[in-house]
Amino acid sequence: MKTVLLHTCCGPCGFSATKFLNGEFNIKYYWHNPNIQPPEEYEKRLNVAQKLFSLIVDPVRDTVSRCDISNGVDDYNEKEWLLKIKDIAKQKDKRCAECYRLRLMMTAQKSKELRIDFFSTTLLISPYQQHDILKKTGEDIARQVGVNFYYYDGRPNFYKNLNEFKKSGLYTQKYCGCMFSKNEK
Ligand code: SF4
Numbered sequence: 504m505k506t507v508l509l510h511t512c513c514g515p516c517g518f519s520a521t522k523f524l525n526g527e528f529n530i531k532y533y534w535h536n537p538n539i540q541p542p543e544e545y546e547k548r549l550n551v552a553q554k555l556f557s558l559i560v561d562p563v564r565d566t567v568s569r570c571d572i573s574n575g576v577d578d579y580n581e582k583e584w585l586l587k588i589k590d591i592a593k594q595k596d597k598r599c600a601e602c603y604r605l606r607l608m609m610t611a612q613k614s615k616e617l618r619i620d621f622f623s624t625t626l627l628i629s630p631y632q633q634h635d636i637l638k639k640t641g642e643d644i645a646r647q648v649g650v651n652f653y654y655y656d657g658r659p660n661f662y663k664n665l666n667e668f669k670k671s672g673l674y675t676q677k678y679c680g681c682m683f684s685k686n687e688k
Contacts, residue, residue, distance in 0.1 A: 504529050505620040507653050510610040511558065512536055514551035515675055516625035519664035521556075523628060523657040531619060532556040535609045537584040538602050539680045551673045559613070592683055599633055602681070603640045611648040621653040628657030628664075631679065 507528040511517040517532065524530055534552060539545040552558055587605060591597040607624060614622035624641065626632045638654050645652035669675055678688045 506531060507621040507623050508533050508559070508610060508614040508617065508619040510535065510606055510622065510624040510626070511552055511556060512606075512625050512680070513548045513676060514555050514673055515665055515668045516628055517552055517556055518668045519628045519661060520625040520657055522664055523655060523660070524623075528621070528653075531617075532558045533610050533613055533622075534558040535606055535613075536680065538606070540682045540685070544676070544680075547674050548676060554673065559617075588681075595683075595687070596633070596636075598681075598683065600636050600640065603633075603637050604644070607637075607641055607644050608648070611644045611650050611652070615648055615650045621651045623653040623655070627655055628661055630658045630661055634658065 505528055507524065508531050509517075509520060509524070511520075511532045511534055513536075521530060532552070534549065536545070536548070539548055584602075584605065588598055588601060591601060603624075603626065607622070610622045610624065613619075622641075622645075624637065626637055627634065634656070641652040641654060665675075678685045
């Protein structure tokens with residue numbers, strides 16, 4: 504069976520994507536979400552994902568991010584994610600496209616480094632994300648990095664799986680991730 508490195512954005516989406524991909528792939532989960540704000544929210548989502556999955560976390564970036572979170576400041580967000588997003592923060596389409604690109608690029612590079620057959624993302628199960636942009640971004644990055652992107656459309660069972668996840672009593676987030684999305688909500 505082939506292996507997929509699955510960028511995991513949160514517990515509920517990871518749960519749903521696992522139900523979709525299980526049996527087809529050996530799944531390895533990869534956590535890289537410097538878009539999540541504020542730091543307490545980042546911690547909550549990471550904790551849920553860690554309870555559910557054995558996550559691969561980038562040793563350098565995760566240490567930086569979590570270390571700074573304990574001090575109340577997500578330095579990684581400020582220095583890298585926010586810096587890259589700030590000029591387009593108010594243009595939702597552009598901002599999200601760049602947010603996808605940053606996270607999928609890291610996942611693709613990690614899949615290359617670990618020699619994993621495919622990379623993909625749990626974002627593809629969410630009807631709240633811009634699915635076509637995600638698909639194109641994954642395909643473009645795959646060509647650029649020289650790895651395989653696995654595209655799937657997991658949206659049809661999203662609400663059914665979300666209801667099942669909620670029965671676990673684990674935390675379910677109320678907004679996409681960044682402060683802009685929190686304010687827009
Ligand atoms: S709304 Fe979601 S996808 Fe868009 S920039 Fe914010 S965290 Fe990223």
